[in-house]
Amino acid sequence: MGTTFHGPSPWPHITRAIRTRGARYAAIGYLGQDAPELLPLRAGDVLVVNASKAAIRAHATSPAALAYYVNKGVRVLSSPTLHAKVIVTSRRAVIGSANASENSALADDAVVITDDPDIIASVRTFIDGLDEITEVDQVFIDDATREWEIGRAVPLPGVTGRVRTETDFLPTPVTRMFVKHAVDYEPSLTEQHMLDEHRSRQRTTAGPAVKYQLESLRLDRTSAVRRGDVIVSVDDGWIYPPAVVVSDPMKIPRSGGAVLYFLRIRTDLSPLPLAEAEKVLTDLGHPGSRLRTDHYVRSPSLRTALLGLWDL
Template identity: 90%
Template sequence: MGTTFHGPSPWPHITRAIRTRGARYAAIGYLGQDAPALLPLRAGDLLVVNASKAAIRAHATSPAALAYYLNKGVRVLSSPTLHAKVIVTNTRAVIGSANASENSTLADDAVVITDDPDIIASVRKFIDSLDEITEVDQVFLDDAILEWEIGRAVPLPGVTGRVRIETDFLPTPVTRMFVKHAVDYEPTRTEQQVLDELRGRHHSRGGPAAKYQLESLRLDRPSGVKRGDVIVFVSADDEWIYAPAVVVSDPMKIPRSGGAVLYFLRLRTGLSPLPLPGAEKALTDLGHPGSRLRTDHYVRSPGLRSALLGLWDL
């Protein structure tokens, strides 16, 4: 096999590489709820993870994933300082940046997989030398579940909030679309910091122009909106219609807001808003006289969804 590099989507390679006989040893910083599908461990394996209170409260490490591995007979340990992502078997070592989570499958992660005996031995030694270790048992798990319920999902770039929509920009096909009126909303300081980091607003000068940008959507209460939905916004005064945005996060509860939730949206730069009357006429000419762009609604018609995207040649 030798040594191979895999990125920006390394998890299929990781999963295949560790399907070997003998015990597996993994030190993975954070586990999402879908970790078991990515990291198939079994009885006799060892897993070290950052299951600190901070990680659990931020929903970076899932108690459900911890419980799954415990039930499988995996020995699970928690190290509050762990940030590494390494796995070792009897014949291979995996070294890289990938957490075991859905967000890692969407982010641009990378790993090196090798059968070099010296590196295999070094990775095993690294895992064995980790300190500040706590055994994850049922008591630990019960506490973790309480911490999870107390906390809330906090988008952490590279951990729980770095997302990338496949197929360039829009889902393929677009099966769920909403028309909503834009409402002015001033993000909190925390929300603005997250937006700034995800947007890469503080990048250095030079380099390619940004193709996408992130914005936030605040709703006063949970709704039917979910990750992957497409939203077309109309200005509050019904003068403009804005290019489609894609929902790229699950709803996040906003503390002390009376039940309001926050979503992150991905927009493609360079798509200008259009005058609403002109858009309505264009849709009527295409056979959609009842486009209802002045009313918030779920767009059920596949033809109307396609026609709306076509306003921006999407």
């Protein structure tokens, strides 16, 4: 095949070029609702897309398209700084300017398609090395659907300027924080079913390393915790990094009133020894941090100090 150039309407050539056996890896900035027709991926493939709040609110990336790929068994990941448009198979690499959208199909876009093995390897390395990666699962899609309905309110990175990405994790400012005692327990069959329904179906490690992932929080009764709150969990020896509540409470059937929340955590943050954390907080003027009891953290300075344990 060699190397060929295709424009100004490259999508028929792209679609044809990636119809090969084996896993396909794509990093496409934005997905329109018609993306599945242009980019026919299947179970075992990896798709990285910019599904940040900015992209969703601007209707540049469609939650419906994300849901389609996830339901097909594609491992879908979000990178809020992604602007590239590249695809790689075992035999070909596609490099160009085309998003997977109707707008791209109508615009004057262009791509290069090549079977050069060095370029194929380089594109795969590029995709595997993408940073700020979040796994797209049902909870992520539910949240994206709500952002989509808000409207075109946020500028797009790479189009009208780069936006900060750290606030995709923690709310700004953090005004509601809870300390919760972590308890190990074995989920019931009902709870495990709920977890499986809402978490990603793909458990492969292909593609970039995930920086954010979901954990669950089970509370024996309904509490004041709500979506957007920050949870700091502790046990007898450790304090765990802050997690953000990303779901409404879900009642657990036949549990006596228990509820389940989903939390988003950063995988690059590690737990700290509880005694050391208490000493640091005492030195910062918080001798009564009450880390060994469940409570709502009312003090803004204590909230800041707790986040500061992980330089957040």
